[in-house]
Amino acid sequence: MKSDIILSGVGGQGILSIAAVVGMAALENHLYLKQAEVHGMSQRGGAVQSHLRISEKEIASDLIPEGRADIIISVEPMESLRYLPWLSENGWLVTNTTPFVNITDYPDMKVLIAEIEKLPHNIAINADEIARQVKSPRSSNMVILGAASPFIDIPYQSLENGIKKIFERKGEKIVQLNIDALKAGREFSEAKRN
Amino acid sequence: MEKLLLLGAEAIAQGAIDGGMSGVYAYPGTPSTEITEYVQHNKTAVERKLHSQWSANEKTAMEAGLGMSYAGKRAMVCMKHVGLNVAADAFINSAITGVNGGLIVTVADDPSMHSSQNEQDSRFFGKFAMIPIFEPASQQEAYDMAYEGFELSEKLKIPIMMRITTRLAHSRAGIETRPLKQENKLKYPEDPIQFVLLPSNARKRYKGLLGLQSLMEQEAERSSFNTYYPARNKSLGIIACGIAFNYLMENYPERKFPHPVLQLGQYPLPFSKVEKIVNECEHILILEDGYPLVEEMLKGYLDKNSKIKGRLDGTIPRDGELNPDIVAKALGLEVKIGKQVPSIVANRPPELCAGCSHRDIYNALNETMKEFGKQKVFSDIGCYTLGALPPWNSINSCVDMGASITMAKGAADAGVHPAIAVIGDSTFTHSGMTALLDAIVENTPMTVIISDNGTTGMTGGQASHATGRLEEICIGLGVKPEHVKVLTPLPKYHDEMVKVLREEMLYEGVSVVIPRRECIQTLARSKKDVRVKVEEVVK
Known part of the structure; x- marks a missing residue:
């Protein structure tokens, strides 16, 4: 079992909480994990990514080689495309469709979505909208993780347990809101796949 | 044994704590910051009251670490690679004095300059100082080296360098910990002049360091890390x-x-x-x-x-x-070629946060400088360095900590007028105070803008030594009190800021303008903390 995942987004959008939840879930399943993240300057509204590797065998490199990622999980649509060189031939791209526009030359949304849909295995999800629908507007990143969950080789329940551990000090209500968001994302993906 | 999921930087901190460290000394700097932050929040470290407060800069950190070692206890000093340039005097000489308690100097290099001005390799400094260097491959090795490093340091009576790079510092993996060691007791050096580097003694000690080289090499031959x-x-x-x-x-x-x-x-x-x-x-x-x-x-x-x-x-x-x-x-092996990045993907460089006080300062500065001309603003290391990028294009230099003030002084000496320095509060207390003193002594006509957001922002919001004492520092150094001006950087005070900046630029002497408003990142965090606390109380 092995999942090599690229997480992407814009600094401050919370890709590290996705990484933390998957990390907890990996630990629960006694898997090896390496997760390289970006700190410092680019966290200020710039493009950020994290390489997350899970495996039942010892993991060598903290960085995923090009063309080898099983999944790109992106909380921002344009950012999902920036890391395409890492995606393997049969890899999945799971991305939010809500753009984060802080630059003047942001591409046209229609063109952007068309680029995403060119990929044979893609899930494009309006995570912000779904998060609002399940009354958890601040949990769009968990919606995305839920949407990606069918492609990650970890039992779904472990991801919920991961949320419990990561958010437990913020109280039960926050935990439940994040679990609801995760579930909604997963349902979206499963419906789209079937 | 249950594994801890730690960043490489955190693994070093945990290894040092478990290895019997009594204190860590550091100034924040990517990618080394998380070592000290981890010690600040670690339960054992808090219970043991290990020293973990930030130092003013890397030199003061290095010297304090050496002082703790003098007293027989184990200390770690942490910095980013360019921080070692600041600490170099103390660092190189610590190899000559040697140590009493174990001393590890952890330096985090940043190849590819993810968040730095250069990609210098600290192993050269370790070799220059002629001390052993550890360079871990994994988070587990990072832990083990920190854990064992104090003993090697005490055995050789020499500081040890631990060199890591960004990728290890900021990558997480599972760590197996080892039994917690006791801290050393206070114990003075056996030789009362071990740390006195008078030439006569320094020559002796240097010969001793040279004599130790073969022993260091034997250690490396035997080392399980090679x-x-x-x-x-x-x-x-x-x-x-x-x-x-x-x-x-x-x-x-x-x-x-x-x-x-x-x-x-x-x-x-x-x-x-x-x-x-x-x-x-x-x-x-x-x-x-x-x-x-x-x-x-x-x-x-x-x-x-x-x-x-x-x-x-x-x-x-x-x-x-x-x-x-x-x-x-x-290695001549096959490499997979992934898909190309579509041409529509635009660059997304970092930027000042929405609502950041530096934005208001640069808006006011740009308007003021319309009257005085271009290319007269020297700046420094921090979030505000982003003022070099569009839409501001406000600053013309960023070299090293504190250089804004001294470069402005040199330029003023050469005839640039008005010469402006833009520096952050934490960078000012790191290396700007002596620079300002140079200008005061000559009453150089220049304006120093200390953009005070009450924190060390770029590295994630660590405490700033400047908080609550900036005006006193400037006046104490000798700036005339009527030329220390405090402003509130908000769009509604734009005209007033421009007016004050203009007046001070016209003044033929040293003036300091302090625009002061809290970093919006730390502000948001403290509000969030309040909210979580309220929720906890309600529960």
Whole structure:
């Protein structure tokens, strides 16, 4: 079992909480994990990514080689495309469709979505909208993780347990809101796949 | 045993705590910041009351660490690579004084300059100081080296350098911890003049350091961090330093190396192991995440040993960090070519946060400078360096901590008028105070803008030594009180800011303008903390 995942987004959008939840879930399943993240300057509204590797065998490199990622999980649509060189031939791209526009030359949304849909295995999800629908507007990143969950080789329940551990000090209500968001994302993906 | 999921930086902190450290001394700097932050919040560290407050800069940190070692206790000093330039005087001399309690100097390098001004390789400094260097390949090794490092330091009576790079510092993995050691008791050095580097004593101590070199090498020969992997195909031998070993393993899963490999994690170089691989292999590929230090040593100067491959002969790019693909190409292995990035993907550089006070300052400064002309603003290291980018294009320099003030002074001496410095509050107390004193002594006509957001922002919001004492510092140094002006940087005070800046620029002497408003990142965080606390109370 092995999942090599690229997480992407814009600094401050919370890709590290996705990484933390998957990390907890990996630990629960006694898997090896390496997760390289970006700190410092680019966290200020710039493009950020994290390489997350899970495996039942010892993991060598903290960085995923090009063309080898099983999944790109992106909380921002344009950012999902920036890391395409890492995606393997049969890899999945799971991305939010809500753009984060802080630059003047942001591409046209229609063109952007068309680029995403060119990929044979893609899930494009309006995570912000779904998060609002399940009354958890601040949990769009968990919606995305839920949407990606069918492609990650970890039992779904472990991801919920991961949320419990990561958010437990913020109280039960926050935990439940994040679990609801995760579930909604997963349902979206499963419906789209079937 | 349950594993801890830790960043490489945090693994070093945990290793140091478990290894009996009594205090950590540091100034924040990416990618080293998380070491000290971890100690600040770790339960054992808090219970043991280990020292973990930030220092004013890396030099004061290095000296305080040496002081703790003088008193017989174990200390760690942490910094980013360029911080070691600041601490260099104390660092180099600490090799001559030697230590009493174990002392580890952890330096985090940033190849590819993810968040730095250069990609200097600290191993050169370690070699320069003639002390042992640890270079971990994994988070577990980082933990183990910190844990064992104090004992090696005490055995050799020499400080140890721990050198890591960004990728290890900021990558998480599971760590197995070891039993918690007792802290050392207070114990004065046996020799009361060990730390007195008067020439007569320094010469003796330096000879002692030279005499220790062979012992350090024996330690490296024996070290479990320097491992020789024999293999049949001797057309190539590979020396992999630190994290480069991971990229090598990525290309040869489960350590099934077709060629002999020497994994290097402890310096000075283990002579017999290096000699063996060089003698038995036709070519040698050297993988190092940084400058070609080992490569230069093995290649020689006039000899130009062509059997040595690496960054110097173009087998590997001369600059930038390593990755599994670069290593694969150097080994002649096949590399997968992924999909291309569509041309519509635009660059997204970092930017000042919405609502950041630096934005208002640059807006006011730009308007003021319309009257005075371009290219007269010197700046410094911090979030506000982003003022060099559009839409502001406000600043013309960013070199090293504190340089804004001294460069403005030099430019003013040369006739630039008005000469402006823009510096942050934490950078000012790091290295700007002595710079300001130079200007005060000569009453140089210049305006220093200390943009005070009450924190060390770029590294994530650590406490700033300047908070609550900036005006007193400036006046105490000798700035005339009527030329220390405090402003509130908000759009509604724009005109007033422009007016004050203009007046001070016209003044023929040193003036300090302090626009003061809390960093919106730390502000948001403290509000969030309040909300969580309220929720906890309600529960």
